Amino acid sequence: MTNLRSSSPDFALSRLVPLLLSLLLPLLLPLLLSLLLVGNHALADGLELQPRMGARLSGLTVSEVERFLTGKALYSMPIPIESGLGPIMNKSNCGSCHSNPLGGWGPITVTRFGMEKKGVFSLYPGETQSLAQSLANSIFCAEIVPPDATVVAVRVTNSSLAFGLVEAIPDAQVSANADEFDADGDGVSGRVHWVTPLEAPTGSPLRAGRFGWKAQIATVISFSSDAARNEMGFTNRFTPEENPPNGDDARMAICDDVADPEDVVDTNGIGFIDRVTDFQRFLAPPPQTPKSGMDGEALFDQIGCSKCHIAQFTTSTDPSLEDAIRSKVIRPYCDFLLHDVGLIADGVSHGNASEAEMRTPTLWGLRRRDPMLHNASVAGGSFTARATAAIAAHGPFGEGSASALAFANLSAVEKVKLVKFLDSLGRAEFDFDGDNIVDILDFFALQTCVAQGFTNPNDDCAIADVDQNGTVDATDVDLFVTAFDGDILDCNDNGFADLRDIALGSSQDANNDGVPDECLPCAADTNADDQVNGIDLAFVLADWGGSGGGDVNHNGVVDGVDLAIVLAGWGACP
Ligand code: HEC
Ligand code: HEC
Numbered sequence: 001m002t003n004l005r006s007s008s009p010d011f012a013l014s015r016l017v018p019l020l021l022s023l024l025l026p027l028l029l030p031l032l033l034s035l036l037l038v039g040n041h042a043l044a045d046g047l048e049l050q051p052r053m054g055a056r057l058s059g060l061t062v063s064e065v066e067r068f069l070t071g072k073a074l075y076s077m078p079i080p081i082e083s084g085l086g087p088i089m090n091k092s093n094c095g096s097c098h099s100n101p102l103g104g105w106g107p108i109t110v111t112r113f114g115m116e117k118k119g120v121f122s123l124y125p126g127e128t129q130s131l132a133q134s135l136a137n138s139i140f141c142a143e144i145v146p147p148d149a150t151v152v153a154v155r156v157t158n159s160s161l162a163f164g165l166v167e168a169i170p171d172a173q174v175s176a177n178a179d180e181f182d183a184d185g186d187g188v189s190g191r192v193h194w195v196t197p198l199e200a201p202t203g204s205p206l207r208a209g210r211f212g213w214k215a216q217i218a219t220v221i222s223f224s225s226d227a228a229r230n231e232m233g234f235t236n237r238f239t240p241e242e243n244p245p246n247g248d249d250a251r252m253a254i255c256d257d258v259a260d261p262e263d264v265v266d267t268n269g270i271g272f273i274d275r276v277t278d279f280q281r282f283l284a285p286p287p288q289t290p291k292s293g294m295d296g297e298a299l300f301d302q303i304g305c306s307k308c309h310i311a312q313f314t315t316s317t318d319p320s321l322e323d324a325i326r327s328k329v330i331r332p333y334c335d336f337l338l339h340d341v342g343l344i345a346d347g348v349s350h351g352n353a354s355e356a357e358m359r360t361p362t363l364w365g366l367r368r369r370d371p372m373l374h375n376a377s378v379a380g381g382s383f384t385a386r387a388t389a390a391i392a393a394h395g396p397f398g399e400g401s402a403s404a405l406a407f408a409n410l411s412a413v414e415k416v417k418l419v420k421f422l423d424s425l426g427r428a429e430f431d432f433d434g435d436n437i438v439d440i441l442d443f444f445a446l447q448t449c450v451a452q453g454f455t456n457p458n459d460d461c462a463i464a465d466v467d468q469n470g471t472v473d474a475t476d477v478d479l480f481v482t483a484f485d486g487d488i489l490d491c492n493d494n495g496f497a498d499l500r501d502i503a504l505g506s507s508q509d510a511n512n513d514g515v516p517d518e519c520l521p522c523a524a525d526t527n528a529d530d531q532v533n534g535i536d537l538a539f540v541l542a543d544w545g546g547s548g549g550g551d552v553n554h555n556g557v558v559d560g561v562d563l564a565i566v567l568a569g570w571g572a573c574p
Contacts, residue, residue: 049479053436060322061323064322067275067279067282070275071279072102072103074276076095078096079093082258083262085137085232086232086233086255087233088136088137088252089135091135091231098157098159098160100368104159104160104368105156105159107156107376109157109376110157111131112132112152112154113130113151113152114149114348115149115150119347119355133230138254141252141254153375155346156371156374156375162284162364164220164282164324165285166211166330166336168315168326169315171192174210177190178192186307187402188304189340190338191337191338192215192338193338194209195209198238199221199222209336210359211223214357214359215336215338223280225238228276229242229243234262235260235263236271237261237263237271240261285331286364288426292457293468294420294462295421296424296458297421299421303403304402304403304406308339309360310334311331312329313329313332314328315330334363338359339359339400340397340399341399342400344374344375344377346374346375358374366423366426367383367423367424367427368426373393420458427463430479432463438480439485440486443484445463446472446476446503450477455471464480477503484497492565494561499514506555507553518554521569521574522569522573522574523552524552524568526540530572530573532571537563540552540566541563546558552566
């Protein structure tokens with residue numbers, strides 16, 4: 001049996017008895033040649049599978065891949081206290097919050113607190129910031145949320161997937177969608193959160209913020225620096241000072257014995273925050289399957305969801321960007337603008353973002369997101385239940401209320417279509433059952449789709465129609481083999497994956513186990529005498545070119561493949 005993943009088609013020649021070899025050489029030669037040819041079959045031009053959630057961008061250079069992997073390792077490595085973790089923090093590493101997938105969303109929330117007066121937020125007296133740190137190196141410097149804080153709000157972990165691409169959306173594209181004073185009177189405004197990156201020299205122009213629930217940050221390195229200090233107490237060159245617990249410098253002094261900045265850079269000036277920035281910048285966007293054409297997306301446009309959840313952007317043409325990031329079309333379903341969210345507002349102002357405002361979240365990868373909404377208030381249950389509840393939360397008094405109402409007024413069939421579209425955001429190609437693994441269960445669904453023939457973007461078979469040509473055909477089956485997470489076997493040694501043979505009908509699989517029938521023990525025992533021997537061989541040779549009993553693999557012709565099967569099965573049946 002050949003494993004196509006680990007070796008080229010080297011079929012069963014090694015098992016041939018030399019005598020047979022000399023006898024059969026004239027016959028085997030063309031077979032050999034044909035196997036070498038088919039073993040090289042190329043995928044259709046330009047067709048490529050979308051990276052799965054949490055994978056790296058395609059098209060990275062070797063050194064970029066190395067940077068991605070180094071950053072990935074550091075992202076989930078706990079920082080020891082001796083190296084600078086704390087004195088107060090929420091976790092010891094980025095990955096413990098950004099866990100689904102690594103670098104993505106997560107169920108963990110952080111707390112912000114402060115005081116409210118006539119709807120206006122202010123820091124709790126004596127505090128330097130609104131974020132609470134729930135852990136401390138020592139009980140002497142633990143921070144508490146003061147019981148008389150009048151605003152206590154939580155924010156859930158959102159994701160860094162594709163952040164190199166998001167960072168590379170030109171500011172002008174973000175601001176082009178803003179409509180701060182609702183000039184068109186549609187009830188949806190949206191404004192840019194202009195911010196200064198931490199790393200920018202004084203006097204640099206403001207940048208369009210896009211990261212964080214309040215679009216409070218514009219660049220990945222700024223977020224890495226901010227998160228390292230604020231979530232982990234790991235000071236670095238852009239945020240060189242620790243947060244004192246509840247603003248108390250004296251208490252902090254007891255517990256803070258590592259010199260700042262704690263992120264020590266190497267001789268090239270590269271430190272932890274730069275490495276984790278590499279990882280986040282080189283993460284791929286979540287897949288979307290099918291890529292386009294669903295009725296549900298047309299409805300999404302029709303009822304105004306896409307006024308804020310804008311489907312598509314093109315990244316900058318800036319020559320200093322990496323090839324994998326420059327001039328790329330991305331589909332985040334987000335405007336990166338601030339909107340008044342009405343009743344679900346958190347009451348916390350952050351930079352220039354007001355108590356009532358939140359940045360539109362991206363919707364790519366939505367199918368994997370649990371919980372949803374900034375405060376994690378929609379959690380558990382089915383995807384449909386979560387998506388429906390998140391849409392309803394756009395309701396009272398927010399800019400999204402008209403579209404939430406329009407959704408409520410859709411027919412049951414239309415609602416199903418819209419949610420089905422949302423469920424395509426984050427789905428890997430061929431992952432019919434949506435478990436993010438392409439396995440034998442997905443193969444059985446693929447077989448049904450090949451048999452069905454015609455498909456369209458609203459049909460479940462569209463999950464396998466990668467080239468979206470309306471049928472699940474040989475091109476898609478070849479891509480399935482590439483996507484399959486199990487071993488790719490070639491038990492009949494014909495140079496093609498067994499799954500391909502079965503899906504396209506050149507092999508039968510009567511017992512539906514994903515193994516071609518000719519590979520079952522004694523499939524080549526044409527005369528049923530429990531021996532695969534010279535009699536069976538003679539039978540195949542006598543029937544050469546025909547389609548009778550020598551057609552061991554039932555593909556309609558007796559050829560070199562049948563011969564190879566006889567030779568591979570040579571001997572007594574088990
Ligand atoms: C304690 C949990 C926690 C840890 C640890 C943590 N984060 Fe976060 N992260 C969050 C939360 C919560 C948010 C949303 C914050 C907000 O907008 O106020 C977030 C947001 C982000 C964002 C913006 C995402 C978006 O979609 O806009 C980035 C980038 C980020 N974190 C990077 C990091 C990095 C890098 C580290 C490690 C140095 C890290 N985080 C550690 C919880 C965490
Ligand atoms: C006015 C702008 C706007 C419109 C219109 C809008 N949204 Fe949103 N959407 C937002 C904002 C802002 C949030 C974040 C709310 C929060 O968590 O506070 C959000 C959150 C969501 C979420 C939850 C995502 C997550 O990560 O938690 C989903 C799902 C969603 N919207 C889908 C839709 C759909 C479907 C429509 C159309 C019916 C729609 N939105 C219309 C701005 C909008």
